[in-house]
Amino acid sequence: MSKDKGYITPSVPQGMIELLPKEQILFNKMMDTIKNTYELFGFIPLDTPVMEKAEVLLAKSGGDTEKQVYRFYKGDNELALRFDLTVPLARFVAQHHGELTFPFRRYHIGKVYRGERPQKGRFREFYQCDIDIIGNEALSIINDAEIPSIIYKTFKALGFESFTIHINNRKILNGIFECLNICNKVEVMRIVDKIDKIGQEAIKECLEEIGVDREAINILLDIITFKGSNTEIIDNIEKSGLRNPTLEEGIFELKEVINYIGSFEVPKENYVVDLKIARGLDYYTGTVYETILNDYPSIGSVCSGGRYDNLAQNYTDKKLPGVGISIGLSRLFYQLTTGNIINTDGPATPTKLLIIPMNDSMDYAMGIATKMRNAQIATEIYLNDGKIGKKMSYADKTGIPYVIVIGENEKNTGRFSLKNMLTGIQTDTDADGIISVIKSGLEE
């Protein structure tokens, strides 16, 4: 209890975010756009419990994730809050394998939880918007080529003009490592992944520190930092003379992906082969993606993902290869709004019409409100007493775009002065006129 007056200070836990109506409406709009685009590409919705059995959720993970997980007992049950949407998907597909049709294309938009150190733009509860395509035993590489077209459509639909999807294949990096006798692959992969953040020289030092031969480092960096067209970058790997099955498989897959992306009509300027990206997560085994907003590279990747060989290996002996991506919407939204990258001056409400009844016209006003709602126009009727001035200032504050005042005169004539609160223009019309004016406004 706070000392003063015995009231408990209302606040949310550290690291949690919540939005005021104006931002919430914008956030929901982005979420709907993502949902609709995902459905446009033939994905079906999934919703799993936020809580999982701890032993199930933490079957695989370790390290940082493990530390960040919200984990607790309720009675005898040890529970944990999901830290991503992929592990619950793995559990779901293994559990319901016989009831699903493969390839299983699902989208999932939901909250996940990580007890991260509080910092700008990092939240302990945040939304992820995921799609994954899960194959039964096998999944064609062409699926890896469709993913960038989904990323492209999604970010176009979100209103972004200039962004680039960076594409790589981990088999290429692993293949190169093998050719160069680099043994601690995972570690090297993680270091290489940092190259755009910390630069080549720093990478060299890190790699030398963990004992990678200088010669090898130079060959590696020459290949992955080579500048050229997508085809040139890939050809350059082959030119390097390095060869082994892993590398060749990676090159073949990357060529397939690049080849088919065009058929999905993703413009050339929106994707690029980038041998430098690896994605930190261990479970990617082939294609990997990152998406950069070209005008705001500092934000980092706004949509990432990749291919994994075996989604549910902790839960079943069935081989379930998959490919997927994730958008961390809460973080993206925070970056876009605090960076003034998107305009938050949208409507503060989805309501379109405010009806202000004067003293004796309440009944009549309710009838008009009902007529508007039956016409699918989101309508609020101001039901509280008070002077007209107070009522009009309410109209201003709510940001409802259209207002009518209903008094004796309107009641008797059935005609209203429909005020557009943005332009100030008033239109004299009847109920049907109001409907058509607002509907036409909605179409714009």
Next chain:
Amino acid sequence: MSKDKGYITPSVPQGMIELLPKEQILFNKMMDTIKNTYELFGFIPLDTPVMEKAEVLLAKSGGDTEKQVYRFYKGDNELALRFDLTVPLARFVAQHHGELTFPFRRYHIGKVYRGERPQKGRFREFYQCDIDIIGNEALSIINDAEIPSIIYKTFKALGFESFTIHINNRKILNGIFECLNICNKVEVMRIVDKIDKIGQEAIKECLEEIGVDREAINILLDIITFKGSNTEIIDNIEKSGLRNPTLEEGIFELKEVINYIGSFEVPKENYVVDLKIARGLDYYTGTVYETILNDYPSIGSVCSGGRYDNLAQNYTDKKLPGVGISIGLSRLFYQLTTGNIINTDGPATPTKLLIIPMNDSMDYAMGIATKMRNAQIATEIYLNDGKIGKKMSYADKTGIPYVIVIGENEKNTGRFSLKNMLTGIQTDTDADGIISVIKSGLEE
């Protein structure tokens, strides 16, 4: 780990529910219908963290709720998962009071958590769909009359024909208690609330057990079980000769509500004055609502709520009266599906068109898929290898309503045989023809 093969058995925690795609799509449809209806009545969206500080969330509650709460430490922070959407609303309104416009009309559709004893149709994670209207210092009783019109519209939109909104005012019950010198009001209120479940005789016994005078019990039951029209029921209270300020205030408010409901065009058969309902929860102070599906009364109330004098008294000295309702969607959905009250044989996917490419027409098929998606038709392209038979059986299993196969011939002519998987009818048409056929199908 499960003994066999070292795999962890994939399962969800006890009392948790998750849906398969077919049900999920139906569930989402109901959720969207509720959301759209709430917005139609001028409510704005709110989304708060699932986790609250324990001291904030549990400031008021006690008894059963307290026991059911998921409560745990993360580091030094004691957290708790919300058990309803009202307490977070109270916290939110108190915290952001200066940034909100009143009356504050918000809707919130989200998951809440209660560690209830597992039983049929009771879940430990479930969706609530709430609306509340919060006034600053005061809130007109007319708001209480608008609520039933929202319930009416919502359940009509959900496809229900026969349901009744039961309306009462707690001041009437409290007033009667006072007149009859019944002191332990809360306790009596809870017992009376059970009357439709356990019957009059049982109620009499319960009330006698806690020492209520038999004479008083008879008068009370005569009044609250009186049969008649809404007006007759209210008049009968006055006829009883009981009088005190609380009772009169209750009667006045109930009359106002009943009087204005008509103006919101709620049909007479869809609402009724029912002096027997009290709602268990303590915080209701005036109007209370319950909604019964007349053909399935055993389900109990599917939408309940009421008026409260002071939403956020634990967090602020500001007086915030409000009125609201809640739909427990997960439970309702479970009852409707397991009771075969709603048909779950809808589409198993939001996808409208499946494109099956034959060997050498993949590129071309991708172009067609992109054209369809650009026309806002949810399209999946079958990207895996396999015999045509396997591909067609996939088409059957997914439940995608339209299918085209693209081979050499289609590629050369630009004409396709569009198969309606429900009717089996095939239409010979071009790409634009496919779009118009499916679009016209969508309008139906």
